[in-house]
Structure formats: structure tokens, C-alpha cells
Amino acid sequence: MAWRCYRATSRFTWKIHANFRESFISTILFVCLLFPFTTEAGLYTASDQVVVLTPDNVDSVLVNSTAALVVEFYASWCGHCIAFSPVWKSLASDIKEWKPAVDVAAIDCANQDNGPICSRFGVRGYPTLKFFHAYSKPDSKGEGFRGFPRNVRGLRHKIINKMETHAEPWPPACPPLETASRAELDNFFETNSVGHLALLFETSNSYVGRELTLDLLQYENIAVRRVLSTEDGLVAKLNVTDFPSCYLYSPSGIFTRLHVQLEARTFYTYALQRLPGVVRAGKPLPVTSDLAKNTTEDQLRPFNRSRVYMADLESTLHYSLRMELAAHPVIKGEALSALQRYISVLAKYFPGRPVVNNLLKSVDTWLKGEKDTELSYSSLRDALDNTAEVPNAALPKGVRWVGCQGSKPHFRRYPCGMWTLFHVLTVQAEEAADKDPQEVLQAMRSYIHSFFGCQACATHFENMAQESMSHVGTLSSAVLWLWSHHNHVNNRLAGALSEDPHFPKIQWPSPELCPSCHGVKNGEHTWNQEELLTFLRSHFSSEHLLSDYLEEEAQLLSRQKERLVTRHQEQEAKRGAERRARQTQDTSVKPPPEEEEEVAKEEPAEEEAERAGGKVQMSEPPPWVKPKADVSHQPQRRPSIVGLKFRPPQEEIVDLDAFINQHYKALRAAARVSSRVKLRTLQKKEQPGAGLEQGPVLLLGMQPVEPEDLLGQHNMLQKRILTGKYTGSEEEGALEMYPHPNKRRWMSLLSVGFSRLDISLCVLLYFLSSMCLLAMYLFFKNCRRLRRAKVALP
Structure with a gap:
């Protein structure tokens, strides 16, 4: 009866699950019809360490391969496949070291191009797992996993069982997985040239020995053999009591x-x-003595591997802001927003020295004040170099790697510094109790997407961010998210050419660094999240940072000041060179042939006059006087208020050579007119004794002028030219350099001219105001006397 009830309940439960499954699949199909692009994307990328099969590579990967393959046939619209994909990714990451013997692959059967392949291997449901032995034939359809477990440990054991069923000959890429006997071990070193033999003692139903053998498959100078607890002679010889050991x-x-x-x-x-x-x-x-040598351009510095150095963080800032961003001459759009978020996070959470923090805050304030849609890197570089001379603010130039140094120049360094920098920022954000838990992560994501030089690295990080960054809801989970995905990258890059042999990529922190962070559950390694979070908070806290190998702040500010002075001098020299180049270009322009002939005719007369030792009075302005430009082309001046005319700001020194070159034609015309006047003056009959030495000189249309007055006016004219002041108009001709005395300002104060009428009005207003004040004083004094008289009455 109980059995019947159980069967009935099971049948009822099965109907419920069947109806739910049908409705779920219908919903998924409806979503796929609305968004057909999801079927093309797939569930796996190259960063997941899963071989993505396509019609182009399926035969080369599966047929006659030296390694066994376990393949998942899935449909990207299948809900069960989507739920199973994290397990498959974790499996690929877990058995990464087994790759010479077995690899993990996947193919999306929802893709129309892959449909014939899935039909070829007889796939009718999703997900379907198939195992392909090494050296499989073209007509092989693989061995199916029936009732496969949905966890990494169970799948790992399934794969080992399939590998042990391989027929002879045994694949050379696969190590021996059978147990070892005492006789084999006695003669082991005679047939094998290795430095270490690891013997794992375990029970018959344990998989640790075989897993350890495959884990060490990619390593040389070591071999692993499993010994069962039933091997009494060897167990007794070593006195083994713990299994495994x-x-x-x-x-x-x-x-x-x-x-x-x-x-x-x-x-x-x-x-x-x-x-x-x-x-x-x-x-x-790796040879230890090599570390003592200078294998990089900088001497390798002794450091503590369990600490974080501020020198690495400042070196990362320098390379990021001055080297990596320099590859973008113009920053705009999404890249500009990414830069603003990046600088904002640095200004808020970077636990640096005061000089560095002041500079980051000044750059952040400057960026927030920029309203343009694009930004040139040259302006950003000026802000980083502190050309605005913000007090006590500087960012060190150059890199000085300590904890992130590598054994060779191409190892570690900037990528290590970038990871360390964002670990520190996430911990600092948690300590500050900020409201947005994803602020630092999103800033890191946008910066890497827009500016990080390694495009493949940026793509891998973006794939990880799209997958799970949106699930971060607390500040502590942001710290753990960055840690877990950093370990994911370490696992992916372990064994790559970029791995430093002196600093292998491991799952960090190591058991030596944080023993309490590690644990075991059901025979599997686990992370203690609480202990791990405590360790990360302590390791990346501002109090835990070491300031070794840092440049002194005073020296840093002094060097920055020297660079700014040198930069100003270079800019001045550059402007001077450009000015001289323009002057040379202007002087290289020759006058027309007609002007050359006129000049040739005029020069003898001038030389003759000079030889005679006499001075000629000119009725035209001298050639160095600036001719007044055409009024029609001049901008409108501001109207004068009560006779006040604001003069434009004057330069203290005028470059006469540059002025003459820039007004060459006007000066030549003035010179020709002056020469003609000289000739007419010399030809005119002079009265006896009417020379500069004997009396006043009578000019055309002018009153007699004494020589002393003429000399004084000439000196005054030269002074006005040097101070950049010009008077008169073109209609006045030669009289503009001798203005009438009535046109002069009677008084000049603060570069503003006052006429006599202005002074008279001021005196009159002053007198009237004084009379008004006197009348008010007498009025109030009289009122006060009347009030006292009324109070005194009985």
C-alpha cells in the first residue's frame, strides 16, 4: 500500500514537473523568437577555457586527437543548459592541468550552422555530454554520459572512469592511472630520470591519487603513483596509518x-x-642566483611578498595616466566618461600621500568643470604635471616596481600593479561605507574597456563582468568578486608564456599566507568566506601599506618645480624662434620694381644732404610712426562717458624691428613722401641766417619754431613711439606728430585723461555738496535748540 501511494505521488509529481517544464520551454522559445540574436551568442567564450566547436574545427578537434575530449551539446535557449553552464565552466577551470590528456569542449546546437553536426552525433536533447577517446575515428559518435552529476567533483570522477576504459595502446599523453606495487617502486629510479616520486596512499574507492597524477601532468622532474592501503608490505615499511597521505x-x-x-x-x-x-x-x-643579478633595467629590490607597497601603486598611476592614456590624443564620448569615473574613484579612495592625493583631487575637480564633449590629452597632461601650480600637489614620474617586479622586464609589473590598485580601492570603499557597491568595479570595467592596452585581456574581463558583476549588491561582495575573478584569471594564465617562473600564478592567498582561508568539505577544497574577507581587509588596508623605496615629498615637489621652470623656458624659447622665423619670412619679401627705382633716385639726395651736415625739417611723419588704419575696418570703440576715454592697455616695450617689418609698405610710402618734402625744402629759397643754428625754421603751413622747441618735440615724439602711443589722423598729414596744445589733456590720472571742463564740473559739484551739508547741519542744530527749550518749560 505504501509502495502504491509512493508510486501515485511520484506520478502526480511527475505530471506537475512535466507541465512546469512545458510552460518553461514555451516561455524560453517565445523569448528566443523575440530576441533571435541570443541564439548566435552561445554560452561560452574563449576566456572560459572551453573549446568552442564549429563546423570549421570539429573534425580537427575530435578526430584522431592525441587527447581525449568531453563535449557538451547544448542549445543556448535551453534553460537547463543555461543553469548547467557555470558548472561546465568550473569543470574546465578545475581540470585545466589535465589538458595534455583530456580537454573540455562545447557546441551550440541552436546555431543553424551547427545543426548538421549535432544530428551527425545523434543528439536529440539538451544538454548532452559525450566522451571521445584519444585517436577517435571519423565515424565515432562518442560515449554518452547517462545520468551525469551536476557538480564538478562528480564530473571529474566520471571523466577518470572513462579515461581508464581506453583500449590498448595507452595514449602517450595520458599518464598511468593504475596502482603501483612495491616491486615497481624498487626499480623506479632505474627506469625514470626524475628528482621526486610522490606516493599517495589511499583506499580503493578514492580518486585523490589519480587526480593528483593528472594535476602534475604538465610538470617535470616529478612523478606521482597511487598505492592502495592493501599493499601491506609497503604500508608496513613506511608505517602508514592515514589514508590518504x-x-x-x-x-x-x-x-x-x-x-x-x-x-x-x-x-x-x-x-x-x-x-x-x-x-x-x-x-x-628558476635559479635563485639569477634573482641577485640585474636581469632588468632596474636593480631587483628585496621585498616582502606578504605586503603591499605604495611604490607599486604610484608606479601604476604614472603608467596608467601618463603612458597608457597618452595613446589617445583626443578622449571623447564613452572614453571620456570612463576617464572621469576612473579619476573620481582615485580621488575618493586612493590611500596615497598628501601630495599625490592633492593632485588627484585637483585633476578630478578640473575634469568635472570641463563642459566640452571631448578632451585633448595634452590638456590632461598639463593637469597631471600641475602646470596650474596647485600648492603641495605632485605625482611622481617614472616607475619603481617593488612587490610587482618581475625576474625579466616583460613579467608582471603594470598588470600586477593594476590588480593591486583596484583591490586596494575596493577595500578602501568598504571602509568608507560608500552607498554604491559597484562604483569601483564599474570604474575598473569602463577603464579597462576603453584604455587598457591588452585588447584580449580587456575582452576577457568584459566577459566576466557581463556574467556576474550585476549581482554585486554590497561593498563586501565587491571585494570578494574582484578577488574571485582575479583567481579566475590566474588559473587561465597559469602555464602561459606570460607567467614568471619565479612568481607562478596560483590561487591566492596561498595556504602559507592565510591558513584559515582554506578548508575542506566532502573531500573538496573550499574557501572560508568570512576569514578570507577579514584577510583581504587587513592585507589591502591603508595601515598595511609599506612606504619603502618612495621618493621624499620635498624632493618630489622640488623636481616638479624644476620641470615647470624648464618647461616655461622652453616655451619662451619656442615662441622666440617662431617670432624670428616670421620676421625672417617678412623681410624676405622684396618691394616691387617700381618702388626700387624710386628708392634708388631718392637715396643720392639723402646722401648729399647728410654729407652737407645739415638737418632737414620734414612736413610728413617719420617712417617709424604707425600709420592710422582705415576707419571703415576698425572695430567700434566704446563711447566716452563725460569726456572720459578709456585707453587700451599699453605694452611697456615695443619691438621696433618687428613693427617696421610688419608695416613695411606703409613705412616705404611715408619715406617717399618725406623725401619729396626734403627735396622741395632744399630747393626753396631760404632767408639769410635761417638755419637750425641761426634762428627759427619756417615750415610749410606752420608757425616759426625755435630749434630748442623742435628738438624737444622730436624727443617727445620718440618717447611716444617707444611707449606705443600714437595721435593724429591721416588728414592732418605731417602735423599729426605735433598736436595742437589745446587738444592735449589738462590732467592724466590712472591712465584716464581729464579735460578742463571735467575738472570744473568736479569743483562745482564739490562746492554744491559742501553747501548742502552745511545747510543740513544748521537745520538740525536749530531743531535741537527748539526741542531743549520746550523741555525746559514748566
């Missing part, structure tokens, strides 16, 4: 136990990969 066997015949924090796969792998002499295949063996 790991022992190291050296060529000298010595057995030593490998001490780890927890007896689990992850801790074994981490410890064995860092044994002396163990190195990834294809990588040079």
Missing part, C-alpha cells in the same frame, strides 16, 4: 612524509608543484 621517495632511497595543512587534493597539488627542481614543462628552471 603522501610520501616523497628520493633517488637516495629516503622516504619523507609531505606535510600539508589538510589531507586533500588541492593542498597536495600546491605543495608538490613547489618542490625544489619541479618546473612546468617548457619553462626554464
Whole structure:
């Protein structure tokens, strides 16, 4: 009866699930019809470490491959496939070190181009997992995973079981997964040239030994063998009591136990990969003595790997703001918004020295005040160089890597500094209790998308951000999000050419750095989130930063001042060179041939007069007097108020050479008129004794002038020319340099001229105001006397 009830309940539950599944699938189909582009995108990208199969590469990947492959056939519109995709990505990341023996792939059957491939392999439902052995034939359809688990650990065990069913001959890329006997171990070093042999003692149903063997597959100078607990002779010889446990066997015949924090796969792998002499295949063996040499352009500095250095953060700022942004001469649109968010976050949360913080805040204020839709990098560079001379503000120039230094110039450095900088900013934002938990992450995302030089890196980070950044809802989750995705990148780049052999990319923090951050659950490694968050807050706090190798603030400000002075001098020299070039270009222009002939005729008369030792009075203005421009082309002047005329600002010194070159034609015309006047004056009959030495000179249309007055007026004219003042008009001709005395200002105060009428009005107003004040005084005095008299009456 109970069995029947159970069956009936199961049938009823199955109907409910069936109806729910049908409605769910209908909803997904409806969404796919509305948004057909989702079927083309797929669920996996290159940054997920999953091989994406297409019609172009499916045969080359699956057929006759040296490695086994486990493939997921999915449809991007399938809800179960979408829910399963994070597990598949985690699996690819977890068994990344197994790649010479087995790899993870996926193909989107919802894509029309991939439809024939899915039909070829007999796929009818999604998701479907198939295992392809190494050296599969073209007609192979793979072995299906029936009832496969939906977790990484179960899938890992399934893959190992499939790999062990491979027929002979055994694939050379796959290591031996069977158990080892004592006889094999006694002769192991005679047939194998390795420095370490790791023996993992475990029970028969344990997978740790086989997983550890595959984890060390890409490493040289070490081998792993699993020994079952039933191997009594070897167990008794080493006195093994814990299963699992790991022992190291050296060529000298010595057995030593490998001490780890927890007896689990992850801790074994981490410890064995860092044994002396163990190195990834294809990588040079790191030699400690090389670190003592100058293998980079800077001397390698001793540092503490467990601390963060302010020198790295300031070096990152310099490279980011002065090197990477310099590749964008004009910043506009989305890039300008990204720059503003980036600088704003730095100004709010960067835990730097006062001089650096002051500069970041000044740049942030300047950017917020800019209203243009685009920004030139030259103006940003001026702000970074503090050309506005904001007091006590400077950003060091150059890089000085300490915690992020690499063994070679192309290792670590700026990428390490960028990760460290944003880790520090997320922790500082949490300490400040800001309202927006994604402020720092979004600033990092937009900066990397718009400015980061490595385009592939920017694409990978954008893929990670699109996947899960929107789920960040608290400041602490922002700190953990950045940490987890940094580890994801470390896992993806482990073993790449960009990995520094002295600083291998690991899942950080290591067990040595934070033992309490690690744990084991059901035999699997886990992270203790609370302990991890406490560690991150302490590690990236402002109090934990080291100030070693920093330049002194006083020296930094002094160098900045010297650079600004040098820059001003260079700008002045450049402007002078440009001015001289313009003058040379102007003087290189020759006058027309007609003017040259007239000048040639006039020069003998001038030379003859000079030889005679006499001075000739001119009725035209001298050639250095600035001719008045055409009134029709002059801008409208402001009307005078009560006789006051505001004079334009005057220059203290006038470059006469530049002035003459710029007004060459006008001066030549004035010179010709002056010469003609001289000739007419010399030809005119002079009265006896009427020379400059004997009496007044009678000019055309002028009153007699004494020589002393003429000399004084000539000196006054030269003074006016040097001070840049010109009077008169073109109609006045030669009389403009000798203005009438009535036209002069009677008084000049603060560069404003006052006429006699102005002074008279002022005196009159002053007199009237004085009379008014006197009348008011007498009136109030009389009123006061009357009031006292009334009070005195009985």
C-alpha cells in the first residue's frame, strides 16, 4: 500500500514537473523568437577555457586527437543548459592541468550552422555530454554520459572512469592511472630520470591519487603513483596509518612524509608543484642566483611578498595616466566618461600621500568643470604635471616596481600593479561605507574597456563582468568578486608564456599566507568566506601599506618645480624662434620694381644732404610712426562717458624691428613722401641766417619754431613711439606728430585723461555738496535748540 501511494505521488509529481517544464520551454522559445540574436551568442567564450566547436574545427578537434575530449551539446535557449553552464565552466577551470590528456569542449546546437553536426552525433536533447577517446575515428559518435552529476567533483570522477576504459595502446599523453606495487617502486629510479616520486596512499574507492597524477601532468622532474592501503608490505615499511597521505621517495632511497595543512587534493597539488627542481614543462628552471643579478633595467629590490607597497601603486598611476592614456590624443564620448569615473574613484579612495592625493583631487575637480564633449590629452597632461601650480600637489614620474617586479622586464609589473590598485580601492570603499557597491568595479570595467592596452585581456574581463558583476549588491561582495575573478584569471594564465617562473600564478592567498582561508568539505577544497574577507581587509588596508623605496615629498615637489621652470623656458624659447622665423619670412619679401627705382633716385639726395651736415625739417611723419588704419575696418570703440576715454592697455616695450617689418609698405610710402618734402625744402629759397643754428625754421603751413622747441618735440615724439602711443589722423598729414596744445589733456590720472571742463564740473559739484551739508547741519542744530527749550518749560 505504501509502495502504491509512493508510486501515485511520484506520478502526480511527475505530471506537475512535466507541465512546469512545458510552460518553461514555451516561455524560453517565445523569448528566443523575440530576441533571435541570443541564439548566435552561445554560452561560452574563449576566456572560459572551453573549446568552442564549429563546423570549421570539429573534425580537427575530435578526430584522431592525441587527447581525449568531453563535449557538451547544448542549445543556448535551453534553460537547463543555461543553469548547467557555470558548472561546465568550473569543470574546465578545475581540470585545466589535465589538458595534455583530456580537454573540455562545447557546441551550440541552436546555431543553424551547427545543426548538421549535432544530428551527425545523434543528439536529440539538451544538454548532452559525450566522451571521445584519444585517436577517435571519423565515424565515432562518442560515449554518452547517462545520468551525469551536476557538480564538478562528480564530473571529474566520471571523466577518470572513462579515461581508464581506453583500449590498448595507452595514449602517450595520458599518464598511468593504475596502482603501483612495491616491486615497481624498487626499480623506479632505474627506469625514470626524475628528482621526486610522490606516493599517495589511499583506499580503493578514492580518486585523490589519480587526480593528483593528472594535476602534475604538465610538470617535470616529478612523478606521482597511487598505492592502495592493501599493499601491506609497503604500508608496513613506511608505517602508514592515514589514508590518504603522501610520501616523497628520493633517488637516495629516503622516504619523507609531505606535510600539508589538510589531507586533500588541492593542498597536495600546491605543495608538490613547489618542490625544489619541479618546473612546468617548457619553462626554464628558476635559479635563485639569477634573482641577485640585474636581469632588468632596474636593480631587483628585496621585498616582502606578504605586503603591499605604495611604490607599486604610484608606479601604476604614472603608467596608467601618463603612458597608457597618452595613446589617445583626443578622449571623447564613452572614453571620456570612463576617464572621469576612473579619476573620481582615485580621488575618493586612493590611500596615497598628501601630495599625490592633492593632485588627484585637483585633476578630478578640473575634469568635472570641463563642459566640452571631448578632451585633448595634452590638456590632461598639463593637469597631471600641475602646470596650474596647485600648492603641495605632485605625482611622481617614472616607475619603481617593488612587490610587482618581475625576474625579466616583460613579467608582471603594470598588470600586477593594476590588480593591486583596484583591490586596494575596493577595500578602501568598504571602509568608507560608500552607498554604491559597484562604483569601483564599474570604474575598473569602463577603464579597462576603453584604455587598457591588452585588447584580449580587456575582452576577457568584459566577459566576466557581463556574467556576474550585476549581482554585486554590497561593498563586501565587491571585494570578494574582484578577488574571485582575479583567481579566475590566474588559473587561465597559469602555464602561459606570460607567467614568471619565479612568481607562478596560483590561487591566492596561498595556504602559507592565510591558513584559515582554506578548508575542506566532502573531500573538496573550499574557501572560508568570512576569514578570507577579514584577510583581504587587513592585507589591502591603508595601515598595511609599506612606504619603502618612495621618493621624499620635498624632493618630489622640488623636481616638479624644476620641470615647470624648464618647461616655461622652453616655451619662451619656442615662441622666440617662431617670432624670428616670421620676421625672417617678412623681410624676405622684396618691394616691387617700381618702388626700387624710386628708392634708388631718392637715396643720392639723402646722401648729399647728410654729407652737407645739415638737418632737414620734414612736413610728413617719420617712417617709424604707425600709420592710422582705415576707419571703415576698425572695430567700434566704446563711447566716452563725460569726456572720459578709456585707453587700451599699453605694452611697456615695443619691438621696433618687428613693427617696421610688419608695416613695411606703409613705412616705404611715408619715406617717399618725406623725401619729396626734403627735396622741395632744399630747393626753396631760404632767408639769410635761417638755419637750425641761426634762428627759427619756417615750415610749410606752420608757425616759426625755435630749434630748442623742435628738438624737444622730436624727443617727445620718440618717447611716444617707444611707449606705443600714437595721435593724429591721416588728414592732418605731417602735423599729426605735433598736436595742437589745446587738444592735449589738462590732467592724466590712472591712465584716464581729464579735460578742463571735467575738472570744473568736479569743483562745482564739490562746492554744491559742501553747501548742502552745511545747510543740513544748521537745520538740525536749530531743531535741537527748539526741542531743549520746550523741555525746559514748566
